[in-house]
Amino acid sequence: MAWGQGARRPIVGLLFRAQQQAAKGYSSVASQTHMLTSHVPKSAMLLRGFSSEVPASEQTNLIKQLRIRTSAPFKDVKASLVNCNWNIEAAQKDLRKRGVVLAAKKSSRTAAEGLLAIAQDEKRAAIVELNCETDFVARNDVFQYLASSLAKMALSTQTPGEMVFPFGPEYLENMSMNLDHPKFNGEATVQSAVTEVAAMVGENVKFRRGLILSTSGHGVVSSYLHTCPQPGLGRMAGLVTLEVEDSKVPIEALKGVGSSIAMHIVAAKPLFLSKEQVSAAALENECDVLRTQAESSGKPQMAIEKMVEGRLRKYFEEVVLLEQKYVVNDSTNIKTVLNDLSKDIGSKVTIANFLRMEVGEGIQRLEGADGS
Structure with missing residues (x-):
């Protein structure tokens, strides 16, 4: 009996000390847990708790x-x-x-891809260029919608009576536009709409330039878009104004030929309307080049002059719209196409103005750009 009582005391002591150690351990863990959680923002704890409920x-x-x-x-x-x-x-x-x-x-990154958008009626056509960094974004529905909206807005403006009216982004950027699209919030300025699209697509988006082409007489503005993802959009565009002297001639008589000539402009890349419009500087430069080439042949001066004359004629066929071979029928030229149309409708038809535009032309593309 005495042995049993004496033996119980150390056992009880051991149990008591074990309980104290356990209590200290629990207190230490709880303290450490409190210290850890005190450094975690409450918002993060709430966020984790909330997201776990979703x-x-x-x-x-x-x-x-x-x-x-x-x-x-x-x-x-x-x-x-x-x-x-x-x-x-x-x-x-x-x-x-x-x-x-x-x-x-x-905004400082190169944006040389994108789309041209055209909006037009019988007397006027507006074309704008909206740029982005990749052709992937150019296929984006929101990007295409903005491009089309910019062209329509440009067409609705009142130009200062000029038949060819080029403009930069500042012409439209502070104007308000109503964006009827589920991914836009109604009315916005052009500048804020461009910024919003850039935010959506994650690329630099820029409204680069535009032009409005008009006809003053009895005529029509015709257009053609190449690489066209949907009507009114493309990567290359041709615009031309055809005018007829007799105001009684139906406009429809001009539309078919006008569209074909607009397509020709995209394909043939003319620089001037007529030989008379070739700038003196361009003509002088070409003559110098052709004469140098002819003189290297070692032929007499008279032969050299004829060679220059023949090569100059070829130059005009390359850069002058009226002298170019018609892409639809290369046995004739644009001047003859207009003469034939004039005979068909009984009144003289002329080209007043034309334009060719291509996405990214004149923009220096950075090779190996990493997009950062």
Whole structure:
């Protein structure tokens, strides 16, 4: 009995010390846990708690909806939803705010791709160039909608009575436009709409230039677009104004030939309308080149002059619209096409003006650009 009582005391002591150690250990763990959680922002704890309550299928659905609304990249859409506790309205607003900042950062990057857009009626045609960095974005529905809207806005403006009116982005950028598209928020200035599209597509987007071509007499403005993803859009464009002396001649008589000549302009790349319009500087430069080439043949001076004359004729056929071989029928030239049309309708038809434009022409493309 005495042995049993004495033996119980150390056992009880051991149990007591073990309980104290356990209590200290629990207190230490709890203290460490408190110290760790005290360094974690409450918003992050709440965010983790909230996102765990949103089922994965619902998260996927919200990401899909927001991408449809904004066309923003997947990672940006998801980041905004996470930051906004999966509130799609707040996330859309967050994307727009962040997008403006990102668009500003990307504004210095080369944008040499894009589209031309044309809007026209019988008397006027407006063409604009909207640039982006890749042809992938040029196929984007929002980008194409903006390009078409800019052309329509340009057509609706009142030009200062000029038959050929070129303009830069400053001509339209502060004007308001009503954007009837699910991914836009109604009315906006041209400048803010371009910035918003840049934010959506994640590239530098620039409204580069435009031109309005008009006819003053009885005539028609015809157009042609090459590499055309949808009506009114393309990468290369030709515009031409045909005018007829007799105001009683139906306009429809000019439209078919006008469209063919516009297509010819895209294919043949004329620089001047007539030989008389070839600039003196261009003519002098060409003559010097041709004469140098002829003199190297070692032939007599009289033969050299004839060689220069013949080669100059060939030069005119290459750069002068009226002298060019007609791409639809290379046995004739544009001047003859107009003469034949004049005979058919009983009144003289002339070309007043023409234009050829191509996406990215004149923009220096940086080789090996990494897009950063």
